[in-house]
Amino acid sequence: MAIFKTILIDDERLARAELRKLLTDFEDIEIIGEAANAVEGVEMVEDLHPDLIFLDIQMPGKTGFDLLTELTYAPKVIFTTAYDEYALKAFEVNALDYLLKPIDPNRLQESIAKLRKTAIAKVEGDVGKLLTEENQVFVKDGDKCWFVKLSDIRLFESAGNYTKVFFANNKPLILKSLNALEERLNEKFFFRASRKHIINLNWIEHVEPFFNGGLLIDLKGGEKIEVSRRQAVKFKEMMSL
Incomplete structure (x- = not known):
């Protein structure tokens, strides 16, 4: 069974705690870190290279979209937010999924199912963490975004x-x-x-x-x-x- 190293990025501590609790039902999800803002999130993602991030969109300072533009590579992304107005934009950037808070356990299960279907074997231990051809980069130009x-x-x-x-x-x-x-x-x-x-x-x-x-x-x-x-x-x- 593949293990998906996961980081939770959300400025609300209680939201992170609730999501962490929900994710205990999934044996293949390993939470390796939490970040309370975009700055912390970028540093953690670049350092730990997770397979998946749960990413809040509206955070103080920089948004979740801003965070993605600063990453050298893009892991799988599941957006979590209380604002459904961002749904269309999230899917325009080809996010894996989009969950509204409070997160429904059944919708979370659907998201993890999508993750498993789209999983690509990850090459571990690359010298200098070189990117492979299968890696994605996040590109943002004005209001347009792409993985x-x-x-x-x-x-x-x-x-x-x-x-x-x-x-x-x-x-x-x-x-x-x-x-x-x-x-x-x-x-x-x-x-x-x-x-x-x-x-x-x-x-x-x-x-x-x-x-x-x-x-x-x-x-x-x-x-x-x-x-x-x-x-x-x-x-x-x-x-x-």
């Missing part, structure tokens, strides 16, 4: 302290530098083509020689990415060209 699998992201483009994320027809900006992202990406799948770009190797359509010993890579999304001379040498070694 995006890394395998669906074809390109990261530096924009100062921000990074533009290319997936499907979307190109939102996230508040993370390209260097910070590179540290978490597995080089088996992602390649630093230049100071400005990281490309998904599985999205390469065509490679050709380019100016001054570099390369020009065509991605399946239509982007043309220049690879610097130094990185072209590394790329050829990786791809055995």
